[in-house]
Amino acid sequence: MKPVLDQQVLVLNRLWQPVNMCSARRAFTLLFLGHAQVVHTDPDRMFDTHDAASWLAISEGYDGPDLVHTVSHRFRVPAIIVATRYDRLPRQEVKFSRQNVFLRDGHTCQYCGVEHEPKLLNLDHVVPRHKGGKTTWENVVCSCIRCNTRKANKLPAEANMFPLNEPRPPRWRPLFSAGGSGIGRFLHDSWRHFLDPSPARVTVSH
Ligand SMILES: [Zn+2]
Numbered sequence: 001m002k003p004v005l006d007q008q009v010l011v012l013n014r015l016w017q018p019v020n021m022c023s024a025r026r027a028f029t030l031l032f033l034g035h036a037q038v039v040h041t042d043p044d045r046m047f048d049t050h051d052a053a054s055w056l057a058i059s060e061g062y063d064g065p066d067l068v069h070t071v072s073h074r075f076r077v078p079a080i081i082v083a084t085r086y087d088r089l090p091r092q093e094v095k096f097s098r099q100n101v102f103l104r105d106g107h108t109c110q111y112c113g114v115e116h117e118p119k120l121l122n123l124d125h126v127v128p129r130h131k132g133g134k135t136t137w138e139n140v141v142c143s144c145i146r147c148n149t150r151k152a153n154k155l156p157a158e159a160n161m162f163p164l165n166e167p168r169p170p171r172w173r174p175l176f177s178a179g180g181s182g183i184g185r186f187l188h189d190s191w192r193h194f195l196d197p198s199p200a201r202v203t204v205s206h
Helices: 024-032 052-060 098-104 145-151 189-195
Strands: 008-012 018-023 036-041 047-050 067-069 074-076 080-083 121-125 140-144
Touching: 008 024, 008 189, 018 024, 018 189, 024 036, 024 052, 024 080, 036 052, 047 052, 052 074, 080 189, 098 121, 098 140, 121 145, 140 145
Parallel strands: 008 080
Antiparallel strands: 008 018, 036 047, 036 080, 067 074, 121 140
């Protein structure tokens, strides 16, 4: 089992959108600095927020394995925190990878428009590498093996093959996308509310 302070905590921005995950250690730091509050689900399934003091009070009445003990107090490891300031939580960029290019392009060949399973797909450099094309979000698209072979090392104009969508870095984070394997196994049931593709409206009690 992971050490308690290494447990994963879901991080929401001020608009209650999931932006990241961090360790419990980091979550406590943000909480004690006042840069984040704990989001806690009460038995009525309402979401409530707590600063360090009120989270301490909640933790005092809790008994479970996910507790962190200090000299004089014990704190429950939060499942979710919400940022109280923007600047402490930079957006995570989507890592450039084969899998994420496939996800961005919906597993659809950007030349013939046919959707394929991953094993029938390749990455295609729009501007070929030997012509100076880079391996970046802006120059790599999902292509079926047939189109990839047909285009070979030609420029789009030479092959008369142009990507259906202009390739760009995606704005989503694969971690949080529908069916994304990263979060497919929700560590906490309460995360589901924020990570499901069609989340219900968040109810915050005061
Ligand atoms: Zn194709």
